[in-house]
Amino acid sequence: MARVLFCLLFVGLAVTFASNRRLRISLHARENPMGSQLSQRFLSISTNTSSSNSTDRRIRLPLRNRNNVEYFGIVSMGTPKQMFKVMLDTGSSNTWLPSSNCARNNWACQNHRRYNASRSSTHVQDGRNFTLFYGAGSVIGYLSKDTLHFGGTQLPNLTFGEAMFQYQEVFDSVIFDGIVGLGLGERAWANSTPFLELLCAQQLVEECVFSVYLRRVPGSMRGGEIMIGGIDKSRHSGSLHYVPITEYGYWKFEISKVSVGMENIDMAVSAILDTGTSNILLPEQSFDKLHKALGATTDYDLTFVTCELDVLPNIKLLIAGRTFPITPRDYVKEVLLEDNIKVCITRFSPINLSFWILGDVFLGRYYTVYDATEKRIGLARAVPDVAIAA
């Protein structure tokens, strides 16, 4: 199959807002891997080097949570460190930050922290430009290299984009300044090694894996944690269920069946795990079937269901022989309208794609492991509401 088609796919970032009647903006990111070389890469993460002892080389990166729609962590770029809030996005592979050279009238850039290359002694020029396409706009700039600091670790020579222009409406309203892509090399800029592979190539972690624990406690800013280089067993209950990834680049795998009661919503369909998407996005025909099964009504591009959660069914995802339910508590959002009327909307959105995008709604319920060495993802029930000092 022509893998160049990757660049036409919608992936990555989707931000959803809910306030009063301005209920939802949903944006699906599209990405164009520059030059899209898609060379076959192999992760050779050598096992124990002779002398090194197994001190804990897992890196913990605490997350902040804004209203269960936006998760971000703190990293720094350069020497001395310049600090940024970043979205750690499993749905894309490239990293970018706003540039201090960005357009004066680009509020999305001016209202965020900006990276100033001339203040960093470790900055290296790349000389190439980039454009990342999103559903409703784009991020344009040029590539640089510098040292990324996060969770007490430093990662030298990370290629990242300095954004000169960011599409305003989307990137102005988010808290995070930029994005660190946690996807794999096939979807990264040509001749650049993305975050995870660079980290593994430099042997900064024991294992080429990371794990995501998203905390969804109303009103709490503590958003959970990404653990890089390992798995935190205290964050999940039951065994991890591993599934091979079906498309290297994405964290993509196959769902055998999606059902509601006796009703089949989808069969043998692919899905990606995407921390950069708030909701669950699904192909339009499946979306229609699902909403019929839930007795939902649609208005203002929103899908309303009853607020009596007890009468709503679970949605069951059958993945490699194990069922992963999504409950009404996960997929229903209560919204108070201006006149104090409570309505309930679902956290599902249709998308013109052939695969599902399992965003924060799913990742809040399930602890997920992203294993680049074994080319698989792991799923287990997340331990709900574990307090983390962030």
Ligand SMILES: *[C@@H]1O[C@H](CO)[C@@H](O)[C@H](O)[C@H]1NC(C)=O
């Ligand atoms: C190496 O591991 C052993 C046994 O676990 C431990 O006693 C020792 O302190 C470790 N050494 C270092 C340098 O971490």
Ligand SMILES: *[C@@H]1O[C@H](CO)[C@@H](O)[C@H](O)[C@H]1NC(C)=O
């Ligand atoms: C690698 O480290 C693990 C745990 O520290 C140890 O059990 C294993 O024997 C080591 N393997 C080699 C090849 O040194």
Ligand SMILES: *[C@@H]1O[C@H](CO)[C@@H](O)[C@H](O)[C@H]1NC(C)=O
């Ligand atoms: C970047 O840093 C340099 C050196 O401190 C400074 O002269 C310059 O004004 C800064 N650029 C911007 C756009 O802030």
Ligand SMILES: *[C@@H]1O[C@H](CO)[C@@H](O)[C@H](O)[C@H]1NC(C)=O
């Ligand atoms: C990058 O973009 C700038 C501004 O549009 C342009 O002047 C420059 O020629 C471009 N460089 C390359 C290598 O395309």
Ligand SMILES: *[C@@H]1O[C@H](CO)[C@@H](O)[C@H](O)[C@H]1NC(C)=O
């Ligand atoms: C980073 O790149 C520079 C040259 O661009 C090189 O000298 C240095 O060894 C690299 N560092 C690592 C850790 O790869």
Ligand SMILES: *[C@@H]1O[C@H](CO)[C@@H](O)[C@H](O)[C@H]1NC(C)=O
């Ligand atoms: C859905 O995507 C296909 C292929 O990308 C395109 O041809 C079609 O026009 C799209 N449909 C809508 C409603 O946007």
